[in-house]
Amino acid sequence: MKNLLTALSLLFATSTLVAQEIPSTNLKTLDGQSINIQDAISDEGPTVISFWATWCKPCIKELTAFMDYAIDLEEEVGAKVLAVSIDDSRNSARIAPMVQGQGWEYTVLLDENQDLKRNLGIVNVPFTLVLNKEGEVVWKHSGYSPGDEEELAEVVEEVAAGYDPSH
């Protein structure tokens, strides 16, 4: 047990040396094509990765509330939003109709086996990450309460302007 704890604390210590990036993981697009998350991340502006599921009400509220901001952020600072669904492959058939019905204009990706969710150590959805244009994770947030979308929009603007909101 002691060894384990030592190993873990060492891991903690070393990991802080390097900025977090998104581990290479394969996802699917809505039409069933395979895509690596690293190829979906923008290298021209901030990328928002929002984990959601069709059965998760706070997730849908967050994505709906953030839509108004996302349109502006895309135009103004070139931000890209990836809505990554963790629905299993049965529910994934429901995603496209839902996205259209909600009027979302995000890039929707499917993490059917929850590999990316696990690789990033995410417990529950909704979970949101913001990446700078170098692909480094600079902000993370778990859960959603109304008003969080305002905070997220501010963070994206800061990241686009070159500030690191984690400091």
Place this chain on the structure above:
Amino acid sequence: MKRLLLFTWVIFSAIGSFAQEQNTFGGQLHGNFQLDGQLYLRDESIDPTGEFYPDERFLGQGYANFVYSDGNFSSGLRYENYQNVMLGFPEGYRGEGITYRYLKFKQDGLDITIGNFYEQFGTGMVFRSYEERGLGYDNAMDGVRIKVNPVSGLSLKAVMGRQRFYFEKSPGLLRGIDAEYNLSKELFPKLDSAGLRWTVGGSYMSKYQRANDPFLVLPENVAAGGVRTQVSKGPWAMQIEYAYKANDPSADNGYIYKDGNGILTNVSYSKNGLGIIAGVKRIDNMSFRTDRNGSTIDMLVNYLSPTAQVHTYALPALYQYATQINGEEGIQLEANYKFKRNTALGGKYGMLLSINYSVVQSIDKDYVDPALDTLRTLQGYYSDPLIRGDIPYFHDFNITLSKKINTKLKLNAMYLNLFYNRSVLEDGLGDESILLNPDGQKLMSGDIFIVESLYKVRRKHYLRTEFQHLSTRDDRGSMAMALAEYSIAPHWFFSVQDIYNYGNPDEAQRLHYPLASVVYTSGTSRFQLSYGRQQRGIFCVGGVCRVVPPSNGVSFSLTSSF
């Protein structure tokens, strides 16, 4: 312990290489942590005899996950701790230990995992290994998985191992392969130019469990297989999956030798603010476990998703549908439409309309006469897919409108009509015993109205309210619920709610169920403290459910991830 040391060593060496070549690679460590606890208070009105009141008074459980990845290498582990397991979770979780650890690497096009992994073939009708922590569900594999993409568009998976059974392993082994082919642009340019996307797949899974029954000759090897296809063109998409399982006498099916099968289809259309999906499902005798004597949520090999909407509002969630693995047939229709901005119905901001209908019933079963003893043991029943089953299990029709009224106010309204067969879904009675005494069925039907509002008090300050009403004469009778939540982004969240079961046929049970919570969030960490009374109910995720006993007390939950 030995294995743990080995694992630690591997992580160490991984760190070693990472520390040296940090500039080239830069490994990533991610992890998460959750701790839940509840102090239970004795409450004689919800639990007169004290049967649900735990001896420990305080129960707590937690886990932590760590994933380290560096280029083509990754590894991870999870530590779990139950002191003791909380009420409503499976009691098999007792104690503490490392329940999940793996090493994974990619080399020469091979993607190899040793140790624990989660995987699924297709929609999971033949095989799905997954975890749902809120449910206490975890059938992680422990073994080997190999994934490879030999040619563009083709992906192959092979798995072998045993499943997790709490702190032990399943008695049976699993061996399976899956192939999925995405008809690629390079080989089929005509499909691509016609805008057609086409995927086909097939899977095979075999389980082995030793058999030593004095009366029955039980098959030790049981095979299951499935084929599937997904086609999409423009706004249209279609999915079909068919699965078959060879004879597999089990506690679930009453040790009959009948084979099992299932079919799942979906057609959808999505374009310009309109999304429609229609699905049909039929399953017959598809219980598949690595222990033929298993029950509840233990050691399931496959996953049969529910043909019903998952509700998150509190009152509809009291009557959630759970998939009946021994047989069911159902349809689901769902339509979402966004009325555009600046139209008569859309108003200034547009309006969302969603309609959902699902209905599930038993499959046709023509039982073999018990007098024909041998044949009955062999076959149990015959089923004609073209004949409707007699026992209604569930239906749900609901319609929801969401509209932003002005910059300050958003409204949501929902109407739901519900039918729920409690004998099947709560008591787990089989079709045969229900057909013997159809009048003895406990049925529940009701109507639910919900109005939800979200009001922006000022920047980052929001007030959300919910009013819900269930009217029914069945089961616990009518209930009314009110909820208010105040959130101050990004940190604070306060919530109070009360459910009043004013229509309970038992006057002593016309109780209030108040609950108050405070949540503090900072980045990826979240702390929640709640105090109140919880109704008995069924908690479900994805059609898999567990029963939650009534309780009263103070609970907390801490989650964090990095």
